Amino acid sequence: MALNLSEKTWLEKRLEMIQRYEEEEKRQDFINESEIWHILERKAHSEPSEVREVLAKARELKGLSPEDTAVLISIRDPELLEELFATAFWIKNQVYGNRIVLFAPLYVSSPCVNNCVYCGFRHTNEAVEKRTLTMEELAQEIRAITKVGHKRVLAVFGEHPDSDADYICRSLQTIYATKHGRDEIRRANVNAAPMTVEEFRAIKDMGIGTYQIFQETYHHETFRRMHPAGTLKHSYKWRLFALHRAQEAEIDDVAIGVLFGLFDWRFEVLGLLYHAIDLEREFGIGPHTISFPRLEPALNTPFTTGSPYLVSDEEIKKIIAILRCAVPYTGLILTARERPELRRELIRLGVSQTDAGSRIAVGGYSEMEKEHILDRQQFMINDTRSLDEFIYDLCQDGYIPSFCTAGYRAGRTGCHFMEFAKKGLVRNFCIPNAILTFKEYLLDYASPRTRELGNQVIEQYLQEVESRLPYIAAKVREYLKRMEEGERDLYV
Numbered sequence: 001m002a003l004n005l006s007e008k009t010w011l012e013k014r015l016e017m018i019q020r021y022e023e024e025e026k027r028q029d030f031i032n033e034s035e036i037w038h039i040l041e042r043k044a045h046s047e048p049s050e051v052r053e054v055l056a057k058a059r060e061l062k063g064l065s066p067e068d069t070a071v072l073i074s075i076r077d078p079e080l081l082e083e084l085f086a087t088a089f090w091i092k093n094q095v096y097g098n099r100i101v102l103f104a105p106l107y108v109s110s111p112c113v114n115n116c117v118y119c120g121f122r123h124t125n126e127a128v129e130k131r132t133l134t135m136e137e138l139a140q141e142i143r144a145i146t147k148v149g150h151k152r153v154l155a156v157f158g159e160h161p162d163s164d165a166d167y168i169c170r171s172l173q174t175i176y177a178t179k180h181g182r183d184e185i186r187r188a189n190v191n192a193a194p195m196t197v198e199e200f201r202a203i204k205d206m207g208i209g210t211y212q213i214f215q216e217t218y219h220h221e222t223f224r225r226m227h228p229a230g231t232l233k234h235s236y237k238w239r240l241f242a243l244h245r246a247q248e249a250e251i252d253d254v255a256i257g258v259l260f261g262l263f264d265w266r267f268e269v270l271g272l273l274y275h276a277i278d279l280e281r282e283f284g285i286g287p288h289t290i291s292f293p294r295l296e297p298a299l300n301t302p303f304t305t306g307s308p309y310l311v312s313d314e315e316i317k318k319i320i321a322i323l324r325c326a327v328p329y330t331g332l333i334l335t336a337r338e339r340p341e342l343r344r345e346l347i348r349l350g351v352s353q354t355d356a357g358s359r360i361a362v363g364g365y366s367e368m369e370k371e372h373i374l375d376r377q378q379f380m381i382n383d384t385r386s387l388d389e390f391i392y393d394l395c396q397d398g399y400i401p402s403f404c405t406a407g408y409r410a411g412r413t414g415c416h417f418m419e420f421a422k423k424g425l426v427r428n429f430c431i432p433n434a435i436l437t438f439k440e441y442l443l444d445y446a447s448p449r450t451r452e453l454g455n456q457v458i459e460q461y462l463q464e465v466e467s468r469l470p471y472i473a474a475k476v477r478e479y480l481k482r483m484e485e486g487e488r489d490l491y492v
């Protein structure tokens with residue numbers, strides 16, 4: 001289907017604006033392809049002793065250089081692979097402890113003027129019905145999400161005149177304003193197309209949590225092939241520096257990612273690392289999180305199953321472990337694209353956040369009983385467990401689920417968060433706050449079996465806090481008592 005007149009006019013104006021930006025932007029593209037290939041080739045046959053040296057360095061928690069990361073990428077030997085996994089697991093526990101932050105992805109709009117080869121929402125894909133929620137429909141989605149206990153959403157928007165910066169601002173207002181009894185969203189993160197600094201300022205003023213955008217692929221030629229000429233997403237530079245512009249607008253929690261399966265994963269891992277390094281160089285702070293979604297089938301989208309670069313289960317395990325070693329203080333986000341049994345393994349390797357109880361069709365939470373609405377989804381997900389089932393399984397594996405948003409509301413974002421993380425305070429504050437927010441969940445939303453198991457998990461974690469930080473543990477016990485008596489939203 002061709003674009004209508006108003007879509008075309010909007011697109012042309014944005015294209016002109018992007019062209020001006022490309023001419024004026026002084027920043028240098030930091031993805032040097034020949035350098036990346038050179039590093040990968042030079043380290044392709046690293047000796048076991050070099051691998052072990054890098055793993056020892058990773059345990060110093062100072063992060064790894066691209067060269068060191070390439071040494072880990074070269075691992076093939078099963079014994080060394082196990083050592084890599086053990087190191088990643090150790091780092092995760094040192095920095096984050098055994099807590100997993102939970103959120104709900106919220107698809108707010110799907111019409112899009114772009115035509116990305118791999119995407120079910122691409123403009124020419126008539127097999128998928130596109131929708132933009134009205135503010136009333138959005139409020140209805142928020143009621144469905146918060147009714148089961150979520151406190152944090154990742155709101156996702158297509159690139160279209162009907163879901164421009166102004167619409168995103170109104171959506172954030174609606175998300176925060178929709179409250180019912182104890183049900184509310186306390187942190188709304190946003191995944192949306194690149195914007196100007198002024199547009200980013202407007203959404204910052206609406207209380208955005210993290211701004212997330214994926215480069216999809218760092219390989220220039222592949223990027224141009226996946227995002228056809230004449231579309232907004234064709235501009236590599238406009239997208240590459242979107243997070244720099246967001247930082248200029250003082251959105252200091254920014255998140256990067258790659259869609260694994262578009263190009264060689266080894267190249268993409270180093271691309272992610274160079275992106276993190278460049279943000280840190282210019283703003284003194286790297287990305288808050290990294291995502292590593294794999295290409296999943298989408299309706300009428302043959303590329304998703306035919307790409308020559310599809311990433312295997314073994315490779316995604318390796319990717320996560322390498323990232324955990326390379327950027328120890330950056331959160332790693334796993335999604336419900338992965339199957340339950342694999343998610344369990346991947347979480348061990350360094351994941352700090354994941355979604356649960358997800359519905360990814362636009363308007364999907366209001367039709368919660370339908371696990372998939374294929375002709376309204378961007379792609380397929382493989383884990384449709386409810387939030388309560390997911391939490392029960394997490395508890396059985398010894399994790400403590402967290403709905404905490406205290407860091408964000410106490411100003412522990414951006415540089416402040418990193419300072420905080422580097423001093424090991426994530427474990428000291430985040431575990432207590434995980435306990436408190438999990439208790440809220442158990443009191444207000446959990447099934448009887450999850451409540452019973454969850455209370456045991458809380459007691460076990462409290463004892464652990466008591467042994468290290470008796471003063472904080474006493475405070476948490478006092479807050480838990482106040483929560484039993486009806487108070488909510490208490491945090492340390």
Ligand code: SF4
Pocket residue numbers: 112113114115116119120121122123158159233
């Ligand atoms: S990937 Fe994003 S930008 Fe591309 S068509 Fe899909 S929704 Fe639009």
